[in-house]
Amino acid sequence: MYRLLENDTKGVTLNKVKGLITSADSSLALRMTLLVIFLFFLNVTSAFAFNEFQTFIEQKSKKQLNCAYCHSHVNGPNGNEAGQLGSLSEDEKQLTAYNQFVKSNKELVDSPILNEFGNYLVKKLGYEKITNAQNDPSLLVNELNDLDLDHDGISDAQELLDGTLPNDPLDGSPVKLLINNLKKKWVEIIFQITMVLLLIVSLLRFRS
Amino acid sequence: MFEKIIQNLKDRFPVEKINFENFVLKKEVPVHKLSWVYYLGGMTMFCFLIQVITGLLLLPYYQSNIINAYQSIEYITYFVPSGFLVRNLHAWSSSFMIFFAIIHLFTVFATKSYQKPRELTWMTGVILLIITLGFGFTGYLLPWNQLSVNATKVGMEILQSSTSFLPGIFKLPGEFFATNLRGGASITQSTLSRFFALHVVILPFIFLALIMIHLFLVQLHGMSKENFKVQRYEKFFPNFFIKDIAIWLFLFLVLLVIAQTIPYDSFLSYPLKAQYIDNSPTPAGIKPEWYFLFLYYPLEVLPKTFVIVGSFIVFIAILFTPIFFKKVSIKFHFLIVLFVFAYLVISTVWGGDIVQIIRK
Numbered sequence: 001m002y003r004l005l006e007n008d009t010k011g012v013t014l015n016k017v018k019g020l021i022t023s024a025d026s027s028l029a030l031r032m033t034l035l036v037i038f039l040f041f042l043n044v045t046s047a048f049a050f051n052e053f054q055t056f057i058e059q060k061s062k063k064q065l066n067c068a069y070c071h072s073h074v075n076g077p078n079g080n081e082a083g084q085l086g087s088l089s090e091d092e093k094q095l096t097a098y099n100q101f102v103k104s105n106k107e108l109v110d111s112p113i114l115n116e117f118g119n120y121l122v123k124k125l126g127y128e129k130i131t132n133a134q135n136d137p138s139l140l141v142n143e144l145n146d147l148d149l150d151h152d153g154i155s156d157a158q159e160l161l162d163g164t165l166p167n168d169p170l171d172g173s174p175v176k177l178l179i180n181n182l183k184k185k186w187v188e189i190i191f192q193i194t195m196v197l198l199l200i201v202s203l204l205r206f207r208s
Numbered sequence: 209m210f211e212k213i214i215q216n217l218k219d220r221f222p223v224e225k226i227n228f229e230n231f232v233l234k235k236e237v238p239v240h241k242l243s244w245v246y247y248l249g250g251m252t253m254f255c256f257l258i259q260v261i262t263g264l265l266l267l268p269y270y271q272s273n274i275i276n277a278y279q280s281i282e283y284i285t286y287f288v289p290s291g292f293l294v295r296n297l298h299a300w301s302s303s304f305m306i307f308f309a310i311i312h313l314f315t316v317f318a319t320k321s322y323q324k325p326r327e328l329t330w331m332t333g334v335i336l337l338i339i340t341l342g343f344g345f346t347g348y349l350l351p352w353n354q355l356s357v358n359a360t361k362v363g364m365e366i367l368q369s370s371t372s373f374l375p376g377i378f379k380l381p382g383e384f385f386a387t388n389l390r391g392g393a394s395i396t397q398s399t400l401s402r403f404f405a406l407h408v409v410i411l412p413f414i415f416l417a418l419i420m421i422h423l424f425l426v427q428l429h430g431m432s433k434e435n436f437k438v439q440r441y442e443k444f445f446p447n448f449f450i451k452d453i454a455i456w457l458f459l460f461l462v463l464l465v466i467a468q469t470i471p472y473d474s475f476l477s478y479p480l481k482a483q484y485i486d487n488s489p490t491p492a493g494i495k496p497e498w499y500f501l502f503l504y505y506p507l508e509v510l511p512k513t514f515v516i517v518g519s520f521i522v523f524i525a526i527l528f529t530p531i532f533f534k535k536v537s538i539k540f541h542f543l544i545v546l547f548v549f550a551y552l553v554i555s556t557v558w559g560g561d562i563v564q565i566i567r568k
Contacts, residue, residue, distance in 0.1 A: 064477070064493065065479060069478070177469065208447060
């Protein structure tokens, strides 16, 4: 089921890229195509991994992480397995290269080598900002400060510092999740407490 | 000699007490300062009931094959209505069950409530605790994630080497049990199928049979009162029973609130929760559930043979406590409980740090 969903997403994004290149601005499309072809000849595909971010998050959270924080594959983009550059079709390779050359965040598309958070990061900040943040990964924290991709009540910036996944509402610091979920579900919880306590009180009245 | 055996059997199984009057109408519970210990067994059983109900609700959705197991857990968590709550309740109540079972064992030991005629009640209780730990061990593998598979590998290696120091044919049982539990030389589909069968059919049946014997013996001999200053007696029906139900309701409320607010897996880093794929790098932080850490950390730093032999001796001492501790004073029992409890807390909470310090 997940594989199907994944394929669907790739299909949609590929069409989106093709649509962008063919319909919107023919001169831009021509430049884009030339750049992508140029990119293939230079074989710069390995430039997508950002180990600095992983090191930064590991230092802050004191947890050992892996590339699956932002990437589709646990070992990052370089390799031939599913979700890595070597396994991509020609269309998908163009897709991964495309984001590096667009200037507007609105034109960015989902890349098959990135996971939900990786793609979200690229779309929110733009490729240029992310590349700049390589030298100072703390910039990422400032940029993501008020965002919360998974709506778990913990900001993406805080999730970066905690080493938890910003795209999984069930992954987060247990204490922070407890506080946020109590805030979110307090009406249900108060109702449950009241009902159970009423039940207990009425039960205890039956003692002889 | 024969008469002595008959008398001992009569003391342990007073069949003349098996009637409605003794079991229901006249049944009384002693009231004293430590009356709260009488509720711990019931709380453990209530957690088991939650386990059964939530387990049955999870059963239609879980797929016990290595290709779909992980995805089926993800499906339950993110797509099945209330799936997250049911799974989280299952996970939390398993930990609560083991916690209450351990505290129950401690209080029975500390108050010397295992004395004649309750020796069999104690022994069935100890075996029930071992089966409960078995539930935890077999259930751990079912999500088929990095942590579960790698921790099971470690567990199986420990089991395999548990008898390897013995001479001749005595070294075979460890290898035999590990190979048969795994269904081969490594953790594969056979292992998952066997663990699933153990978790949902074999262990529950053994547990149910034993808990019926355990409860029957508790009913037969009544609550232990020998080592307490009894203030008065209260009727089991309805007074004690109603209080028992009230405590169960409160426990359910606590579990419900926790299950809604703290995902059980949130204590793990995400690489440990990822799907297990053959030959993928093993993430850092592989360790068993909290209730096995007291045994796991010593295995990390001390000679395996020493820990395994030591654990076996401790297990035999616990199982046959009514024989070995018959003449030991109640004060010494209390000291043993304090010492063991301190060890369990320190090894579970700070065991990892201690191991790191020793290794440095």
